[in-house]
Amino acid sequence: MTPQTQPAPAPSPTQATAGTRRGRRPSLGAVALYPATFLALLVVAWFAVTTTGLVQPYIIPSPVDTWKAFTDNPEYLWGHTLVTTGETLAGFVIAAVVGVLVAVLMVYSPTLEKTFYPLILFAQVIPKIAIAPLFVVWLGFGASPKVLVAVLMAFFPVVISGISGLRSVDPELLELTSTMGASRIKTFWKVRFPAALPELLSGLKVAATLAVTGAVVGEFVGANSGLGFVILQANGNIDTAMLFAALIIMSALGVLLFAIIQVAETLLIPWHASRRNRG
Amino acid sequence: MFARTADRARDGAGSEPPAEQGPMVDIHGVDVTFRTKDRTVHALSGIDLTIQHGEFLSIAGPSGCGKSTLLRVIAGLTATSAGGVTLRGTPVEGPRRDVGFVFQRAALLDWRNARDNILFQAEMRGLPKAWARRRTDELMEMTGLTGFEKAMPFELSGGMQQRVSLCRALLHEPDVLLMDEPFGALDALTRENMNVELRRIWEDTGMTVVLVTHSVAEAVYLASRSVVMGPRPGRVIEEFDIAIHGHREYEPTLENPEFQRVTARIRELLGSTATAD
Ligand SMILES: Nc1ncnc2c1ncn2[C@@H]1O[C@H](COP(=O)(O)OP(=O)(O)OP(=O)(O)O)[C@@H](O)[C@H]1O
Ligand SMILES: [Mg+2]
Numbered sequence: 001m002t003p004q005t006q007p008a009p010a011p012s013p014t015q016a017t018a019g020t021r022r023g024r025r026p027s028l029g030a031v032a033l034y035p036a037t038f039l040a041l042l043v044v045a046w047f048a049v050t051t052t053g054l055v056q057p058y059i060i061p062s063p064v065d066t067w068k069a070f071t072d073n074p075e076y077l078w079g080h081t082l083v084t085t086g087e088t089l090a091g092f093v094i095a096a097v098v099g100v101l102v103a104v105l106m107v108y109s110p111t112l113e114k115t116f117y118p119l120i121l122f123a124q125v126i127p128k129i130a131i132a133p134l135f136v137v138w139l140g141f142g143a144s145p146k147v148l149v150a151v152l153m154a155f156f157p158v159v160i161s162g163i164s165g166l167r168s169v170d171p172e173l174l175e176l177t178s179t180m181g182a183s184r185i186k187t188f189w190k191v192r193f194p195a196a197l198p199e200l201l202s203g204l205k206v207a208a209t210l211a212v213t214g215a216v217v218g219e220f221v222g223a224n225s226g227l228g229f230v231i232l233q234a235n236g237n238i239d240t241a242m243l244f245a246a247l248i249i250m251s252a253l254g255v256l257l258f259a260i261i262q263v264a265e266t267l268l269i270p271w272h273a274s275r276r277n278r279g
Numbered sequence: 280m281f282a283r284t285a286d287r288a289r290d291g292a293g294s295e296p297p298a299e300q301g302p303m304v305d306i307h308g309v310d311v312t313f314r315t316k317d318r319t320v321h322a323l324s325g326i327d328l329t330i331q332h333g334e335f336l337s338i339a340g341p342s343g344c345g346k347s348t349l350l351r352v353i354a355g356l357t358a359t360s361a362g363g364v365t366l367r368g369t370p371v372e373g374p375r376r377d378v379g380f381v382f383q384r385a386a387l388l389d390w391r392n393a394r395d396n397i398l399f400q401a402e403m404r405g406l407p408k409a410w411a412r413r414r415t416d417e418l419m420e421m422t423g424l425t426g427f428e429k430a431m432p433f434e435l436s437g438g439m440q441q442r443v444s445l446c447r448a449l450l451h452e453p454d455v456l457l458m459d460e461p462f463g464a465l466d467a468l469t470r471e472n473m474n475v476e477l478r479r480i481w482e483d484t485g486m487t488v489v490l491v492t493h494s495v496a497e498a499v500y501l502a503s504r505s506v507v508m509g510p511r512p513g514r515v516i517e518e519f520d521i522a523i524h525g526h527r528e529y530e531p532t533l534e535n536p537e538f539q540r541v542t543a544r545i546r547e548l549l550g551s552t553a554t555a556d
Contacts, residue, residue: 170384170386172382172384172386173386173388175356175374175380176380176382176386177403178356178374179354179355179356179374179375179376179378179379179380180376180400180403180404181374181376181403181404182403182404186403187403190388190399190402190403191388194388194390195388195389197390269390271389271390271431271432271433272389
């Protein structure tokens with residue numbers, strides 16, 4: 001053994017600051033470079049197959065036609081996009097709030113979990129497209145059946161990630177807090193909830209993209225507005241350019257929501273490993 | 280620097296009447312049996328142990344002999360099947376607030392920096408903020424963490440994380456510091472440094488410490504008394520008073536005949552089950 005009677009000299013604080021650099025995220029440019037390049041290639045290929053007449057325009061419209069669908073009908077598309085965005089956001093927010101509450105209740109009460117978990121699973125496996133007409137019968141043609149389908153789709157990942165997040169807390173930490181005489185509420189807010197955030201936020205990301213799908217599925221079944229309605233109309237008119245335009249907006253909506261939660265993640269859990277080790 | 284101050288009266292643990300008479304911890308006839316689906320484990324059997332005020336007791340023994348269980352019983356984290364524990368004169372009936380607990384893994388909150396991890400103890404107990412901050416700074420200085428207040432747990436080495444955990448356990452000036460293999464995950468050199476630090480803290484403060492360890496050298500270097508446990512069922516095999524008084528320098532203590540006599544006896548008792556070091 002080495003003679004050692006003094007405490008180890010602590011590494012200098014500057015090293016710790018250097019350590020935080022690991023936590024810095026790669027810039028947006030670096031993140032976007034690869035997908036942007038791929039997207040550019042895809043558009044080139046799209047040009048190639050449509051302008052050479054390899055594929056008929058009613059099967060795949062040319063990029064120019066698709067662009068024109070945007071520029072010729074800006075108000076029409078914008079209006080319907082707002083409708084779908086509203087339904088999606090409402091569905092997502094309701095699913096997030098209710099989902100987290102249900103997850104908390106199930107983690108704290110085994111009885112509630114035993115009672116409701118099978119039912120939630122059951123609700124999840126019902127194909128939403130099959131149940132949507134029922135919601136229209138119940139709730140009419142307004143926004144509510146669409147919101148409800150969005151909630152149903154987005155709810156499950158929130159509950160599942162919430163439960164597993166809340167359970168992921170180090171049991172020793174909970175024992176430690178029990179020797180601190182802290183209330184269960186304090187323990188929840190200071191230990192359990194922050195520990196659950198990483199998993200919960202991944203669940204919310206999945207939920208956000210599903211909420212878009214849910215809203216559009218709801219619109220398919222019975223609507224006179226929204227991107228789902230635009231797609232049905234364009235389909236009826238064999239207006240593939242408009243159909244493509246609506247599809248692009250839908251994807252953009254999903255990606256935007258996803259990105260917002262991603263940003264929330266960097267603000268809420270900068271300490272989390274998946275962020276730390278990236279790049 | 281570390282003497283118990285008048286501030287202590289404001290501490291949650293200190294608000295109970297002091298019980299200076301009698302032992303700090305009194306364990307009498309403790310049995311613990313765990314029943315799981317496929318087997319019953321008799322983790323502790325007939326444990327009788329008294330720990331005096333200001334004593335540093337180490338518990339050594341092979342894996343699975345119930346060392347952690349015994350420590351948890353003292354803290355009120357595990358219920359006894361028979362017998363009982365009195366801590367500062369009051370029976371242990373549930374998790375106790377008047378202890379400081381250090382786990383094998385540092386068990387820090389990933390989302391808080393080093394300083395806030397220590398202050399966590401004060402927040403949960405509702406201790407006065409200004410007092411807690413002052414004391415945190417003192418503790419961080421004492422354990423060589425000054426300059427790392429803002430460092431997040433993942434930016435700290437294993438030894439530093441364990442020091443933060445130690446500071447957290449000391450913040451509220453607990454009556455008993457309970458440590459479950461706190462240095463088990465550290466490399467040999469860091470472990471020695473931590474041993475020296477812990478011994479110095481104990482010498483300075485005179486608090487009561489119970490330390491569970493796999494390392495015979497650690498058990499003997501640090502403690503004023505060492506208990507050796509045996510497995511199946513977990514019980515105390517033998518106790519050793521370690522008659523090396525006053526300040527213990529690391530190397531000289533290792534060469535002290537008393538140290539060598541006790542470690543040799545404990546190694547003999549543990550046979551091949553103990554970690555050689
Ligand atoms: N919660 C529990 N449920 C069931 N059995 C348990 C539980 N906790 C401990 N045991 C059993 O009790 C026995 C003693 O465990 P304990 O953790 O106290 O041993 P230990 O001496 O600390 O071992 P190690 O040195 O490996 O940490 C073991 O056989 C273990 O499997
Ligand atoms: Mg153990």
